Amino acid sequence: MVRADFPYFSHHPQDVYLDSAATTHKPSVVIEAVRACYENYAPIHRGLYRSSVELSDQYEQVRSTAAAFIGAIPEEIIFTKNATEGLNLLAHGLPLAESWKEGDEVIVSVADHHAVILPWQEAAKRHGLSLRYLELDEQGAIDLESLSSILSERTKAIAITHVSNTLGSITDLPRLRDILTTRGSEAIVIADACQSVAHFPISVGSLGADFLVFSGHKLYAPAGTGVLWGRESMLSSLPPLLTGGDMVVQVGRLESAYLPPPQRFEAGTPATEAVIGLGAALGYLSQVGMEAVRQHTHDLALAFFDQLRPVPGLSILASPHPDSGIISFSMQGVHAHDVAQFLGDRRICVRAGQQCAALAHGAMGVPASVRVSLGIYSTPEDIAPLVTGLTDLYHLFHG
């Protein structure tokens, strides 16, 4: 689609890169934006001189760009270092509200990334909360229809993956919201959008979530950036995870007053250059067009499905949605790590293991899997080496 925009492929022309769900490569515009930032670097928000003012303006412009990218307003965009930080911020702060009591419940799903589940496990221990799980349906997607059976008047939050990083299933968040509305539940919905925001258009206005997080490095932006979006009304009462400089109105000996969101949640000097790079990445994606990205991923994923299915011994895990660009599989009699190592030795880059989703693998009854994941630079030419490699591997192990 746009492979020439990514210098990685000129440096590594032999690589078949199929690990974009782990991290994406960066287009030249992002690399250039980071370089330009360093060449004009200054501390932001506090310097009373031109370079500081200009970089501060650029930084805040990225907030507007990020807001526009997901249909939000800038005041609702909090820069984090990654999605994990955003998820921890919420699991730390939400239960501190007076309305949360010991014995309240939080729902997660077995398909969730560890970054969704673990912060709530810790919060459950700290606050005496009860953690409940949505299971998988017969297709291996999160079974939203079972939500009613575990939802209660004590359910305070539902933290859930939008696109499973392992199963490639898409969670119907508007449907989830409908179920909550029908049941009269005011549970807060937190969406992990790491694997969705890079693949298809998202508008928080119609998504049904109250909070949403994603990481920059999975979105063609530098590592060290992430976004936490929250409804303005909810952010205003949320306490910060980190406290320190650049987020206070007044500091006393015993008490201090904090700035309103989003600054309240951005204590300390940020990774300014990475945020500038994030802005460039979002601008780049907007230029390509997220609907075009979705179509590219969809068409290519279908081609991968067609050519992977006949590979001997290969079983595709669950029923991945082609828009996700994620296909996990196992090979009969060959451990996932051996598959990935064999392919890696041929410069075919895939992921193997539990992909930070141990519970999803347990629910699917497999110890580990191999994941192929697509990016906007993936092409149909990536398929043949993968299929040949997997076929050769099968014959190596099975004679």
Added chain:
Amino acid sequence: MDSLYQAEIIDRSQHPRFAGPVPGATHSSGGLNASCGDVIRWEIRISNGVVEEIRHQCQACAICTASADLLAEALTGVPTTALKNVTSENVLSALGISISPVRMKCAMLPLSALLNAV
């Protein structure tokens, strides 16, 4: 660089000689590599200071399984003092292949689990 998967390694992983439970085991232990899902269980029968029988039950990659099987073969019939003194160098020597840093945890899971047993 398919040399990691030499015939010996694949054969050991597909047809391990020392897999299964040990009747009358006096020692046992388990090991888990959480990031990749590899699981191993050791069962050992020690009598009069000698390893009479040692077997593994692996749900793991070829490197890990081959490592366990070669370890079991090397340790069958040896004094327990020798068992306690097995090193990672011994394991790598038995495997006879070059292990990358990423796969080192696969190769060493059997050894770390074994040392927990004794």
